[in-house]
Amino acid sequence: MNVSLSRRSSVLLLALVALAASAGVTAAASGASLNAAPDDPRVTSTHTATITVGQATGSSSLNGLSVDYQGTGADVSDVDKADVVTVGIDRGDNESGSTVDVTVRNDLETVDISNGGRTLTAGFGGSYTLQEGDEVVIVYEGVKNPKAGTYDIPMNVNPQSSGGNATAVLSIGSGSSDGGSSADSGSDSDADSGGSTTAQSPGFGVLVAAFALVGAAFLARRR
Structure with missing residues (x-):
């Protein structure tokens, strides 16, 4: 009976891991x-921003x-509707660039x-x-670029319903306009020190992997 119970527990645990992984795939862009x-x-x-639609938003x-x-220190205060050059949908994500x-x-x-x-x-307006x-x-x-560095930029399709979240990477070079001038101090109180990559919390996939490792350890111990 103990062997049977152990097998049932193993099957249940593996099913939970698979379900968690599946949920992570369908939820995000x-x-x-x-x-x-x-x-x-x-x-x-x-700036050109793109994001691919996931199953949750499809x-x-x-x-x-x-x-x-x-x-990041970037500033979009001067951007308004008239500043949008292109906006649209690339069906099937099979085109390049914008x-x-x-x-x-x-x-x-x-x-x-x-x-x-x-x-x-x-x-x-929701017409598409x-x-x-x-x-x-x-x-x-x-858009006013931040100082030189690499930054993680969260994006969201249909943010009013949290339809699809993803993170883009914005890379700003070390051009002469940065120059180590006094502009580096004070004006970017919310920027990363040194322009390094913004720290992000672990993604869902990391949590699933950790859960799977715990499950594998549990199964090994049962054996």
Whole structure:
């Protein structure tokens, strides 16, 4: 009976690990990217943000997209609706760069700036439906780049319902405009020291892996 109970426990534990991993896959967006042109520090730049739609957001209307620069020193205070150069959907995420299959510029209703000029949220009318694997693309002018460094930038498709979260990496070069000048002090109280990569909490996949290791140890002990 003990052997039977041990086997049942093993099967149940493995099923829980598989279920947790499956939930992690379906909940999030993926493939976020953020590029600055020019990528020199401290200059006004055009940013291109993309994020691939996950299963949780698939088959829903495009209602919003947020890009969160908090903790970087970047400033989007001067960005408004008129500064959006391109916004659309790359069906199946099979195009490169800012190329889109469907332009949704006519459905863009608002560009809201919050958190002291650190978060940009584009609001849409919901006229376009997303499918899993689509890439949402937005290009906007008027961003003040932070100092040189590499930064993690959270993005969210349909942020009002937390439809799909992903993190992009923004790389800012060490151009002459940075120059080690006095601009490095005071103006970026929320920036990372030294411009290093922003610290992030462990992702769901890390937690699943840890859970799987615990399960494997448990099974080994039962044997």
